[in-house]
Amino acid sequence: MAKQNWTAADVPDLSGKRIVVTGANSGIGYEACKVFAAQGAEVIMACRNPQKAATALAALNSAVPDANVTVMDLDLASQASVQAFADAFNATYESLDVLVNNAGIMMVPYGQTEDGYERQLGTNHLGHFALTGLLLDALKAAPESRVVNISSGAHQMGNMDFDNLMYAAGKDYTPLRAYGRSKLANLLFTYELQKRFEAHNINCQALAAHPGGSNTNLGNHLADGIIGKIMMPIMRLMMQGADMGALPTLRAAVDPDAVGRDYFGPSGIMEMTGYPKKTSSNSASHNADHQRQLWEVSEQLTGVKYL
Ligand SMILES: NC(=O)c1ccc[n+]([C@@H]2O[C@H](COP(=O)([O-])OP(=O)(O)OC[C@H]3O[C@@H](n4cnc5c(N)ncnc54)[C@H](OP(=O)(O)O)[C@@H]3O)[C@@H](O)[C@H]2O)c1
Incomplete structure (x- = not known):
């Protein structure tokens, strides 16, 4: 009988594989690292808070006693930190099998990164765009590599306004709209990256995943205030654990049947919970002009040009 559910038990032996996970100290990133390490991968946890x-x-280390795991500093809201991480990584390692661009912030008040980018786009997209480019040689040095970008169902709340990408001075900013834009950007970036890998005959694949509704630290800052105090506990009851939420990420990273452009999310109602399945993103994420435009503006803003 055909197997129904893809679980952590389907993760193959990862001995000899090196995997970087951003935002690895918490939630989805941490749970994914645990499974990668348990299957024998060398894992680098890229974290902003030592x-x-x-x-x-x-x-x-206590959950996986023979884990081969290292921590490295990375603050995606700082181009200097992204560069320093890449310099340290490239000086230490020759190749990278999987880069999981997982770190994220959600629905924070308007603010700017160290480099003056709107905080959610800066952290969730631009930091990862630059990181991927700076690690490209290492990805190319692995026999078959993958870049996995973690998006969200909230990409459907986003739009790309290239005339005011950063909500300059907070104009038109709402925390949800800006989060949606950053998560739409994760998908536009994934599809453009895959296009460019193919155009350059690079043996690397770009995939995406989303964790549905998973009980992590992502919404902790929303708990203040009357709505947060009432809504958050109810919402958390409806969410799945971070271990289940990590399954789409794991599948995109290591399922031998997954290919570039695949997007994985939970299979349950409204893709909020459940085992991972291949899913689809909205039409805005497939806008080829916006994919190219976002790539070009990301190169200009970060100064990291590749492919
Ligand atoms: N949980 C959900 O229901 C859900 C739904 C859809 C999409 N997602 C996506 O899933 C991903 C993981 O989120 P999560 O739910 O696991 O939340 P989480 O528990 O809050 O984990 C987010 C991680 O990102 C790190 N991070 C935040 N800003 C960073 C920065 N500037 N530089 C480096 N690391 C940074 C956090 O570090 P600190 O611990 O230092 O803050 C943390 O390790 C995010 O991309 C999020 O958008 C989550």
Whole structure:
């Protein structure tokens, strides 16, 4: 009988594979690292807060006693930090099998990164765009590599306004709209990256995933205020655990049957919970002009030009 559900038990042996996960100290990223490590991968947890990272590393080592896991500093809201991470990585390692661009912030008030980018687009997309480019040689040095970008059902709330990409001075900004834009950008980036890998005959694949509704730290800052106090506990009851939420990420990263452009999400009602299936993203994410435009503006803004 055909197997129904893809689970962590389907993750193949990952001995000899090197995997970088951003935002690895918490939630989906942490759960994914645990499974990667348990299957024998060498895992690099790329984290912005050294104390939180040390706590997560200790927990992971205790959960997977023979884990081969290292922590490296990475703050995606700082181009200098992204460059420093890439420099340190490239000086230490020759190749990278999987890059999981997982770190994210959600629905935060208007603000700017160190480099003056709107915070959600800057962290969730531009930081990862630059990181991917700076690690490209390492990805090319692996026999078959993958880049996995973590999006969200909220990409459907986003639009690309290239005349005011950063909600300059907070104009037209709402926390949800800006989060949606950053998550739409994750998908536009995935599809353009895959196009460029193919155009350059590079043996690397770009895929995407989303975790549905998963109980993590992502919405903790929304808990203040009357709505958060009432809504958050109810919403958390409807969510799945971070271990289930990590399955679409794991599938995109290691399922031998997955290919470039695949997008995985939970299979349950409204893709909020459940085992991972191949899913589709909205038509805005397939706008080829916006894919190219976002790529070009991301190169200009970050100064990282590739492919
Ligand atoms: N949970 C859900 O229901 C859900 C739904 C759709 C999409 N997602 C996506 O899933 C991904 C993982 O989120 P999660 O739910 O696991 O949330 P989480 O538990 O809050 O984890 C997010 C991770 O990103 C890190 N991070 C935030 N800003 C960073 C920066 N500037 N530089 C480096 N790392 C940074 C966080 O570090 P700190 O611990 O230091 O803050 C944390 O490790 C995100 O891309 C999110 O958009 C989640």
